[in-house]
Amino acid sequence: MIKYNYNDILGLEKYYRISLINKISGLKSANLIGTKDIQGIPNLAIFNSVVHIGANPPHLGFIMRPLEVDRHTYSNIKEMGYFTVNQVCEEIHKEAHHTSAKFAKGESEFDTCKLSEMYIDDFPIPFVKESKIKIGLSFQEEHLIKANNTILIIGKIENITLPDGAISEDGDIDLAALNTVAIAGLDTYYNCTRIARYEYARVNNEIRKIE
């Protein structure tokens, strides 16, 4: 067994530590967050920290890195009050990874990374046309995490757009059928295969498959 304690982790080489600690807690969601500033300049960046907050009312959250450098996603969300969350599928995962480069303000990630801006109804922020699941959100609240000055951003879901047939009659989405990818850390992409969907668990019953 490999064992590291807190001080061992602090003593690791920087990039070794970043890779290890980013990966130990497992596979993460892969989403492109779309924003726009008050001048209309769009921004697009990949995040692996989008989490479910609640279904009623519907909310999502994600973690922003500290604001020590200019974070266009953060400043745009605060300026405009809205943002989009767009699924990363296998077909666009390289383009999505490209958005993690350090773009200067005004350089378009959409153009450079070959992803298409798409507007839906009157929502003011662009979606990613190639994403199969598109979510429009309004900014609701933020929480500064004292441990390291990261920020939890909470958004209310204002609209969702999915392809025909993506939702089953009981609200299920087969993410494998949509080629949704998962990320480990900052650099490794995985596609997924469904093992099973299970019924609601009960203490004294065997776990049963739904399908």
Add this chain to the structure above:
Amino acid sequence: MIKYNYNDILGLEKYYRISLINKISGLKSANLIGTKDIQGIPNLAIFNSVVHIGANPPHLGFIMRPLEVDRHTYSNIKEMGYFTVNQVCEEIHKEAHHTSAKFAKGESEFDTCKLSEMYIDDFPIPFVKESKIKIGLSFQEEHLIKANNTILIIGKIENITLPDGAISEDGDIDLAALNTVAIAGLDTYYNCTRIARYEYARVNNEIRKIE
């Protein structure tokens, strides 16, 4: 295309909405959180909301549902100040799902779900022996999310334990080789296949594979 706005979502049948909104933001990490109360009664529960907070100093976070009902994980963390995060691999994913049942205080998820308590050095909280990645954390801070009274819990990583050979020489962990699973929503489990690991992205360069 299927389009729902905020009011459409509020009008959906309850379980349809729970399934849909839990799944739209993609694949999530699957971890068992281990705790213990002051009397020594252990608790184990599956979470799909563990996120990376930072590598230096090393921190993780996760989202607790509202405290309207008794949340053993929350009260135990506040009583003892420590908890464990244990990887869910394919070999134990059914047992892990079983922990989501409504256990009464004092009923052991470890026993009923056939998972083994394991203690490492002097860390006061049990790990899951069958998990290949085991993380011991100390409670650091909590943030009440006003939107729906969920709580972000932040823990500092005090120790990590992995199998021999699980970490490559540059700090990479091949999560597919460890059979790590991902979750969609509350009921569907996926195993994963590595597409590729990519170099740090640069604006004007093609995205290049590391391996």
